Amino acid sequence: MENFAIMEPFNLTFFIVTALFALILIGGTLVMRKKSDRAKRIVIASAAIVTLIGFIVYKYFLSLDAAYDKMTVVTTGGFNWWGELPLHLCNINMLLIPVAVLLNLQLLMSFCFFVGSICAALAIIMPGLGFDHYSIFLPRMLGYFGTHFMVVIMAIAIVSFGLYRPKFKDLLKTCGVITLITFCVFLIDLLLIYTGLYPNANYFYAMRPIGNPLLELFHGWIPLPFLYLIPCLLILVPYMALVTTGFWLVDKKNERSKSHE
Numbered sequence: 001m002e003n004f005a006i007m008e009p010f011n012l013t014f015f016i017v018t019a020l021f022a023l024i025l026i027g028g029t030l031v032m033r034k035k036s037d038r039a040k041r042i043v044i045a046s047a048a049i050v051t052l053i054g055f056i057v058y059k060y061f062l063s064l065d066a067a068y069d070k071m072t073v074v075t076t077g078g079f080n081w082w083g084e085l086p087l088h089l090c091n092i093n094m095l096l097i098p099v100a101v102l103l104n105l106q107l108l109m110s111f112c113f114f115v116g117s118i119c120a121a122l123a124i125i126m127p128g129l130g131f132d133h134y135s136i137f138l139p140r141m142l143g144y145f146g147t148h149f150m151v152v153i154m155a156i157a158i159v160s161f162g163l164y165r166p167k168f169k170d171l172l173k174t175c176g177v178i179t180l181i182t183f184c185v186f187l188i189d190l191l192l193i194y195t196g197l198y199p200n201a202n203y204f205y206a207m208r209p210i211g212n213p214l215l216e217l218f219h220g221w222i223p224l225p226f227l228y229l230i231p232c233l234l235i236l237v238p239y240m241a242l243v244t245t246g247f248w249l250v251d252k253k254n255e256r257s258k259s260h261e
Contacts (some may be wrong), residue, residue, distance in 0.1 A: 002199075004187055006136075007135070007136040007137050007145065008132050008133045009124075009125050010127070017136065017145065017149070018124075021150075021152070021153055027152075028161075029161060032161050033161075037162075040101075040162070040163055041163065042043060043161075044097065044101045044161065045097075045101055047150065047153070047154055048094060049056055051094055051150040051163075052095070054143065054150075055086060055091065057143070058142070058143020058147060059081075061170070062079060062084065062143065063081070064139050065139070068140055071129055071130045077199075082197050083201070086141055087185055087203040087204075088203055089204055090116070091147075093116035093119070093120065093155060094147070096112055097151075099152050100152075104163075106164060106206055107173050107177055110164065110166065110173075111174055111181070112154075112155050113155050113164060115178060118236075120151035121152055123148045124145065124148050127144065128144075140143065142203070166240075166245060166247045167244065168241075171237065174240065179237070182204055182229060183216035185204045186206040186207075186225065186226040189201040189225075193196040203227070204229070206226045206229060207226075215228070
């Protein structure tokens with residue numbers, strides 16, 4: 001039973017947990033599909049608030065986790081509350097999703113859908129130090145995977161609930177939003193470093209890649225903080241365009257079907 005609970009990418013436990021969260025998304029979409037937009041916004045915003053509360057509880061237990069503190073001494077100096085603020089990319093989406101849906105901000109919903117879904121999914125597939133090959137019932141594992149799976153669900157729900165539909169005209173502006181948010185977080189990194197509050201600040205990996213092979217490659221091309229992240233758009237833009245093309249093809253098919261009725 002103990003080995004069964006071990007969570008690592010693409011093992012049995014991973015697929016079971018993924019299936020459970022997928023059922024939540026599918027079930028929620030089916031239940032909410034005929035509800036008003038106001039109800040849909042409230043449901044997504046409420047889910048984000050619950051996720052934020054869970055995130056805070058998770059970080060509290062992480063602060064008590066001596067094994068995690070020992071593991072991260074070399075890379076980040078160990079547990080530090082300044083290093084656990086909700087300023088990583090997935091956490092930013094957790095905070096922005098309720099703002100985007102409640103205020104009906106289309107570009108922000110575009111950002112949350114595209115970036116929140118893929119980045120949280122990547123964090124699940126490639127978990128950080130201390131979150132791979134441990135029991136899913138460890139508080140830090142429950143917190144890490146629970147938070148990231150919920151971000152994926154909420155990001156996709158923005159579209160599956162019908163609050164936003166990807167459009168080609170939004171892609172360039174969405175890239176601008178991504179760049180602006182990343183730059184703002186980079187400034188927070190600089191503030192934490194130069195005030196001495198947290199010398200290892202590296203939210204959004206804006207300062208250094210910390211062993212990420214892809215970011216290491218980009219850092220080799222552009223060995224400058226923040227600027228070395230710009231090539232990430234070479235991956236994100238085609239992904240956004242591909243997803244948007246899929247929605248465009250579906251819309252065109254529906255239009256043809258209606259014209260033949």
